[in-house]
Amino acid sequence: MGDDAVLLVIDVQNDFLPAGALAVPRGDEVVPVVNRMAARFANVILTQDWHPAGHVSFASRHPGRRPFETIALPYGAQVLWPDHCVQGTPGAALAAGLDVPQAQAVIRKGYHAHADSYSALLEADRVTPTGLQGLLRERGIRRVYCCGLATDFCVAFSALDAQAAGFETFVVEDACRAIDTGGSLAAARRDLAAAGVRMIASERI
Ligand code: VGL
Ligand code: ZN
Numbered sequence: 001m002g003d004d005a006v007l008l009v010i011d012v013q014n015d016f017l018p019a020g021a022l023a024v025p026r027g028d029e030v031v032p033v034v035n036r037m038a039a040r041f042a043n044v045i046l047t048q049d050w051h052p053a054g055h056v057s058f059a060s061r062h063p064g065r066r067p068f069e070t071i072a073l074p075y076g077a078q079v080l081w082p083d084h085c086v087q088g089t090p091g092a093a094l095a096a097g098l099d100v101p102q103a104q105a106v107i108r109k110g111y112h113a114h115a116d117s118y119s120a121l122l123e124a125d126r127v128t129p130t131g132l133q134g135l136l137r138e139r140g141i142r143r144v145y146c147c148g149l150a151t152d153f154c155v156a157f158s159a160l161d162a163q164a165a166g167f168e169t170f171v172v173e174d175a176c177r178a179i180d181t182g183g184s185l186a187a188a189r190r191d192l193a194a195a196g197v198r199m200i201a202s203e204r205i
Pocket of ligand 1: 010011016049081118149150151152153154155
């Protein structure tokens with residue numbers, strides 16, 4: 001792919017693999033697909049979910065609440081998760097099988113204790129930027145190809161924000177896997193289609 005395209009590899013981290021704290025079913029299957037695809041991109045950027053201990057998205061922080069319940073926070077509805085991707089822990093590390101040494105940047109997100117950030121561009125308060133949009137613009141990027149984990153959360157939110165920011169945005173469907181809780185995958189597919197984000201197969205890139 002040309003200099004104006006980037007492969008955005010979302011949260012391919014140990015905690016999202018089948019043995020991880022917030023296991024995405026068959027999440028490990030994206031790794032070889034991502035490795036193969038990444039070899040064909042001039043630009044590759046990775047993201048890491050990167051929470052402080054006791055993060056507001058952790059069910060363990062909310063007495064009486066269980067993972068996968070939804071609560072209301074000042075910025076809106078928040079799904080509660082098992083503790084995951086705590087800064088500096090093995091679970092937060094990139095998957096060992098990920099083979100993309102050529103990646104040019106790693107964007108960390110979700111590091112503010114009181115706000116989540118599924119999106120690689122904008123936190124859940126919908127106003128705090130991660131800086132990725134500026135990086136992409138300065139680098140002359142026009143097309144963003146999203147892949148990784150999980151389809152219905154961090155991949156979808158990142159793709160929606162990239163498209164809204166004016167990048168031509170794709171989700172590489174076979175290079176993603178979903179959590180699918182409470183209808184989240186169907187909702188994500190609907191939102192992506194409505195926003196004009198295109199689904200594409202890795203073999204067609
Ligand atoms: C994610 C839930 C919580 C993701 C991150 O990477 O999709 N999902 N934190
Ligand atoms: Zn998270």
